[in-house]
Amino acid sequence: MAVDTASLDGAAVGTRNQESYLTHGRGILSWLFTLDHKRIGVMYLVAITASFFLGGVFALLVRTELLTSGPTIMTADAYNKMFTLHGAVMIFLFIIPGIPAAIGNFVLPLMLGAKDVALPRLNLTSFWFWMIGAVFALVSIIVGAVDTGWTFYTPYSTTTGTAVISMTLGVFILGFSSIFTGLNFIVTIHKMRPEGMTWFRMPLFLWGLYSTAIIQVLATPILGITLLLLVAERALGVGIFDPTLGGDPVLFQHFFWFYSHPAVYIMILPAMGVISELVSVFSGKHIFGYKFIAWSSIAIALLSFLVWGHHMFTSGQSGITNMIFSALTFSVAIPSAVKVFNWLATMYKGSIRLATPMLYVLSFLFLFAIGGLTGLFLGALSTDIHLHDTYFVVAHFHYVMFGGTVIAFLGGLHYWWPKMFGRMYSEKWGQVSALLIFVGFNLTFFTQFVMGSHGMPRRYYNYVEEFTTLHQASSVGSYVLALGFFIMAGYLIHSLFRGRPAPNNPWGSATLEWETTSPPQYNNFDHEFLAGDPYDLNSLRYDKATQGWVRKDPQSIILAEGGAH
Amino acid sequence: MISTGLQLLVAAITASLPDDDGSSFWMPPQVSTVAQGVDWLFNFILAISVFFFLLIVVAMVIFVIKYRHREGQDAEQSPSHNMALELTWTGIPMILVVVIFIFGFKGFLDMSTAPSNAYEILVEGQKWNWSFTYPNGYIDSDLHVPVDRPIRLVMGSQDVIHSLYIPAFRVKMDVVPGRYSKAWFEATKPGEYDLFCAEYCGTSHSDMIAHVIVHPVGEFETWLEKASNFLETMTPVDAGRKLFQVRGCQQCHSVDGSAKTGPTLLGVFSRQQNFADGSTITIDENYIRQSILEPQARVVAGYEPVMPTYQGRLSDPEIMAIIEYFKSLDGASSEE
Numbered sequence: 001m002a003v004d005t006a007s008l009d010g011a012a013v014g015t016r017n018q019e020s021y022l023t024h025g026r027g028i029l030s031w032l033f034t035l036d037h038k039r040i041g042v043m044y045l046v047a048i049t050a051s052f053f054l055g056g057v058f059a060l061l062v063r064t065e066l067l068t069s070g071p072t073i074m075t076a077d078a079y080n081k082m083f084t085l086h087g088a089v090m091i092f093l094f095i096i097p098g099i100p101a102a103i104g105n106f107v108l109p110l111m112l113g114a115k116d117v118a119l120p121r122l123n124l125t126s127f128w129f130w131m132i133g134a135v136f137a138l139v140s141i142i143v144g145a146v147d148t149g150w151t152f153y154t155p156y157s158t159t160t161g162t163a164v165i166s167m168t169l170g171v172f173i174l175g176f177s178s179i180f181t182g183l184n185f186i187v188t189i190h191k192m193r194p195e196g197m198t199w200f201r202m203p204l205f206l207w208g209l210y211s212t213a214i215i216q217v218l219a220t221p222i223l224g225i226t227l228l229l230l231v232a233e234r235a236l237g238v239g240i241f242d243p244t245l246g247g248d249p250v251l252f253q254h255f256f257w258f259y260s261h262p263a264v265y266i267m268i269l270p271a272m273g274v275i276s277e278l279v280s281v282f283s284g285k286h287i288f289g290y291k292f293i294a295w296s297s298i299a300i301a302l303l304s305f306l307v308w309g310h311h312m313f314t315s316g317q318s319g320i321t322n323m324i325f326s327a328l329t330f331s332v333a334i335p336s337a338v339k340v341f342n343w344l345a346t347m348y349k350g351s352i353r354l355a356t357p358m359l360y361v362l363s364f365l366f367l368f369a370i371g372g373l374t375g376l377f378l379g380a381l382s383t384d385i386h387l388h389d390t391y392f393v394v395a396h397f398h399y400v401m402f403g404g405t406v407i408a409f410l411g412g413l414h415y416w417w418p419k420m421f422g423r424m425y426s427e428k429w430g431q432v433s434a435l436l437i438f439v440g441f442n443l444t445f446f447t448q449f450v451m452g453s454h455g456m457p458r459r460y461y462n463y464v465e466e467f468t469t470l471h472q473a474s475s476v477g478s479y480v481l482a483l484g485f486f487i488m489a490g491y492l493i494h495s496l497f498r499g500r501p502a503p504n505n506p507w508g509s510a511t512l513e514w515e516t517t518s519p520p521q522y523n524n525f526d527h528e529f530l531a532g533d534p535y536d537l538n539s540l541r542y543d544k545a546t547q548g549w550v551r552k553d554p555q556s557i558i559l560a561e562g563g564a565h
Numbered sequence: 566m567i568s569t570g571l572q573l574l575v576a577a578i579t580a581s582l583p584d585d586d587g588s589s590f591w592m593p594p595q596v597s598t599v600a601q602g603v604d605w606l607f608n609f610i611l612a613i614s615v616f617f618f619l620l621i622v623v624a625m626v627i628f629v630i631k632y633r634h635r636e637g638q639d640a641e642q643s644p645s646h647n648m649a650l651e652l653t654w655t656g657i658p659m660i661l662v663v664v665i666f667i668f669g670f671k672g673f674l675d676m677s678t679a680p681s682n683a684y685e686i687l688v689e690g691q692k693w694n695w696s697f698t699y700p701n702g703y704i705d706s707d708l709h710v711p712v713d714r715p716i717r718l719v720m721g722s723q724d725v726i727h728s729l730y731i732p733a734f735r736v737k738m739d740v741v742p743g744r745y746s747k748a749w750f751e752a753t754k755p756g757e758y759d760l761f762c763a764e765y766c767g768t769s770h771s772d773m774i775a776h777v778i779v780h781p782v783g784e785f786e787t788w789l790e791k792a793s794n795f796l797e798t799m800t801p802v803d804a805g806r807k808l809f810q811v812r813g814c815q816q817c818h819s820v821d822g823s824a825k826t827g828p829t830l831l832g833v834f835s836r837q838q839n840f841a842d843g844s845t846i847t848i849d850e851n852y853i854r855q856s857i858l859e860p861q862a863r864v865v866a867g868y869e870p871v872m873p874t875y876q877g878r879l880s881d882p883e884i885m886a887i888i889e890y891f892k893s894l895d896g897a898s899s900e901e
Contacts, residue, residue: 156725243743286645316746330662341654347628351640373614382672386735389763455732457763460771
């Protein structure tokens with residue numbers, strides 16, 4: 001658009017602002033240097049999807065190697081790099097930024113009825129830091145990869161010959177990206193809520209993002225400084241963790257988990273927020289126990305800082321320390337349980353529609369229940385001694401991280417997809433792939449619980465013969481899982497070109513992001529809002545002509561001209 | 566639906582009931598005094614978990630069927646909040662986790678307090694083998710113990726963190742460089758059991774497997790005496806082979822000509838060898854002795870300087886035996 005902006009009259013500016021954000025500005029640079037939260041969200045979505053694909057390929061290689069107990073397709077050293085890269089890519093590049101940076105960036109300002117986040121330039125900086133961090137991680141993979149496990153435990157990580165420094169610097173930079181996003185969301189939620197949206201009238205997804213942001217801002221600096229200390233030890237020989245230099249290797253574990261345990265909640269809290277939105281909309285009913293769900297997010301965020309020692313029950317830390325961490329660990333189980341019961345109560349007496357996003361909600365409840373309950377075995381001291389560092393732990397955190405976070409991410413993606421791109425996807429294929437992912441996931445990981453409780457240690461290239469059948473079943477499960485994802489990629493890409501144009505509000509949701517066009521216009525909204533109850537679904541009715549939902553009284557949520565600011 | 570749920574519940578409980586050796590669908594055989602207690606708590610938590618899992622899933626399935634959306638019919642009016650109900654489902658899990666915590670902590674106290682009369686064995690982890698030192702100074706790569714007697718392990722690491730894990734005993738403890746960690750157990754049944762390294766330690770982490778041999782009453786002492794005298798009772802070549810196998814050498818050196826982390830020892834004696842520093846010598850007794858005690862002094866070209874020193878860990882007669890064994894590896898005699 002080679003139009004001199006100064007010569008545009010007001011009306012033309014208006015039209016331009018009402019243009020879809022996807023067509024407002026063309027060319028790659030208009031994306032890379034955009035300040036529009038929607039475009040940054042979409043770029044994050046593309047970036048994390050690519051990371052998920054990469055991490056998934058590593059996972060399939062790991063599972064294929066484990067088809068037989070001896071060497072199958074690679075050497076032990078290659079295998080050690082594969083599981084390290086799978087973990088590092090999935091955690092630092094995909095799942096931590098996943099829901100907040102991709103879906104959150106797109107949805108948060110729209111849910112507030114706002115034009116953008118409070119600090120759009122910081123938002124773009126966050127994305128660029130993610131890109132730079134990802135480049136460091138890729139360079140590390142290319143120059144020899146890392147074989148430390150994603151946990152970088154010392155003194156192994158300070159003595160191995162692989163590219164640890166570039167990977168840890170990559171993670172250090174990714175940390176800034178995470179901090180910037182968190183900071184931005186905190187400021188935006190504090191300062192930009194519309195008239196009428198008190199704290200306890202916020203959509204629960206925003207409570208999820210808000211509690212996540214608190215952890216991102218408070219915990220990530222600890223990881224940053226820990227990794228810098230690691231680099232200092234490796235590059236300069238400063239003795240901090242290496243006992244031969246006078247350091248303490250267990251200190252690293254304390255520092256690492258002081259971030260990485262709260263980071264688990266960076267991953268799951270936004271997922272819980274997504275489920276809270278979806279379960280209400282697809283049950284056609286107000287969310288049950290709003291305040292309990294909101295407070296439980298904050299409770300999880302705060303308690304998450306006090307439980308890191310449960311990763312170290314066998315590290316040799318004192319019995320008293322073990323006791324305290326075990327007790328505190330159980331406290332964090334309660335708010336999660338409360339949420340699950342509230343979601344179920346929301347479905348009670350509802351009008352439940354089994355659209356693809358709702359299938360992911362059901363899948364989430366099933367898998368997260370298992371993930372959460374198996375945490376009890378690991379929080380209890382005597383059973384954890386046996387189960388620690390076995391496949392039981394691997395299965396547990398995949399049930400929480402994949403069965404919880406990734407499934408909720410997929411639910412959210414299918415829910416907001418029509419808003420993001422203005423197209424509906426094939427419902428039939430959506431259901432097929434959701435089913436395949438559910439079956440494949442359980443086959444892959446339930447088998448691992450059984451292996452683990454029988455004593456199969458994690459991160460093993462070879463294994464004793466008795467585990468062969470279960471390992472093979474698990475590998476077959478991972479192929480089914482992969483098939484589910486390929487089908488998903490197929491119908492989602494197809495929908496972008498051939499999908500039915502989406503109505504503004506295809507699901508009957510009462511939150512504000514559905515008040516704009518699909519896809520949203522560049523400036524999001526033409527007016528300011530007087531927000532009401534975000535779960536008052538009775539304020540909507542189905543409109544057959546557009547195959548979408550409309551407000552019974554559109555004026556009720558519009559802030560009158562000259563209203564309070 | 567409810568009856569299917571009950572059947573599943575029964576099936577899950579039956580599957581976790583122990584067989585004669587204490588093993589079940591979920592757990593390996595129980596071979597230590599603490600195993601039964603650990604498994605009891607495991608099954609207790611399992612019962613709670615299966616109950617809540619079925620509660621959640623059955624409720625979910627019933628709601629989906631019963632309250633499935635029908636054309637032209639909205640959700641029924643029902644309250645969106647009920648303080649009493651919500652406090653109940655906050656309170657009940659809270660009580661249950663407190664109970665689980667207390668059982669877990671009690672079990673842990675038993676597992677972490679060794680009886681004062683325990684028989685002590687020193688454990689050393691290194692990449693990638695275990696050495697067990699008995700009170701008389703004898704070192705073995707497997708853990709031999711008498712049945713029905715408390716054993717206390719005092720453990721250290723030569724290099725990175727390892728973790729000693731014996732699933733049949735439900736025992737696990739990290740082995741950390743720069744400090745000693747302790748573990749104890751009392752085996753209840755003679756037999757042979759796996760001992761794994763549970764903390765990732767590099768290339769051959771998954772091969773860092775030893776065996777625990779639990780000897781019947783009275784047989785441990787005989788075994789120890791016989792094993793300890795191997796330098797006297799065996800020929801130097803056989804004694805050298807035994808040392809080579811149990812002291813971690815074979816983790817990195819082959820005797821069949823293939824290259825592992827270190828060079829092969831097939832035909833090592835009298836070999837013309839190039840070194841990383843560019844020099845060349847003919848390998849003799851002195852070079853082998855130096856390589857064992859100061860491995861980094863002369864590193865064979867093409868290999869990393871990663872071998873740990875055996876200074877103070879092998880006696881002179883032992884080094885002599887190893888040298889004799891290497892001499893026998895000339896490729897002419899058949900040696901696997």
